[in-house]
Amino acid sequence: xxxxxTLLLCLVESLERFxxxxxxxxxxxTVAVNEGISRDIAIxxxxxYYSAASYLFNPIGALFGEKTNYKRVAQxxxxxxxxxxxAFYLYAKSFGSYLLLPALAIxxxxxxxxxxxxxxxxxxxxxxxxxxxxxxxxxxxxxx
Numbered sequence: 211x212x213x214x215x216t217l218l219l220c221l222v223e224s225l226e227r228f229x230x231x232x233x234x235x236x237x238x239x240t241v242a243v244n245e246g247i248s249r250d251i252a253i254x255x256x257x258x259y260y261s262a263a264s265y266l267f268n269p270i271g272a273l274f275g276e277k278t279n280y281k282r283v284a285q286x287x288x289x290x291x292x293x294x295x296x297a298f299y300l301y302a303k304s305f306g307s308y309l310l311l312p313a314l315a316i317x318x319x320x321x322x323x324x325x326x327x328x329x330x331x332x333x334x335x336x337x338x339x340x341x342x343x344x345x346x347x348x349x350x351x352x353x354x
Contacts, residue, residue, distance in 0.1 A: 219335070222288070223328055229295060230321070233257075240302045241310065260314045267322020275327040284331055287324025290316055 234257060241252040275283035294317035301309040 219328065219332055226288075226291065226324060229291070233295075233298070233317075236302070237298070240298075244301070244304060244307060244310075256310070256314065260318055263315065263318035264321040264325075267318055268326050271319075271322035271324070272326035272330075274323065275330060280327045280330040280334065283323050284327040287320045287322070287327065290320030290323060292320075294320055 234253070237257055237260075238249045238252040241247065241256055242249040245252070271283060271287065294313050294315075297309050297313035297316060301307070301313055
């Protein structure tokens with residue numbers, strides 16, 4: 211059972227990482243085309259703001275998960291990521307440049323809710339199966 215849970219958590223984390231790394235070139239290209247700026251400036255500004263906001267929201271998401279429920283906050287993060295990617299899709303299809311910054315803010319908030327709580331979920335999965343601290347560390351090492 212532990213292997214199935216670990217595999218599912220790894221799958222979700224892998225899909226989230228893939229979507230994040232897929233965003234970088236698409237964000238730069240789409241912003242460059244839609245806004246009429248160079249691709250390098252688009253990466254430096256918009257992806258820079260997005261990355262900074264993602265890292266700033268991580269402690270907030272961790273604290274929120276600690277005070278409430280890790281699982282629910284991670285699910286909220288995945289939901290926000292879905293909404294953010296959909297809003298970015300609408301921006302890419304030229305539904306208006308006003309969607310770019312809200313889409314990036316929603317994505318950053320989703321990452322802030324999802325990433326720190328996934329670590330807690332992996333640790334809790336290890337605890338629920340009675341793993342020692344060393345085994346939980348090995349599980350986290352395999353996961354990341």
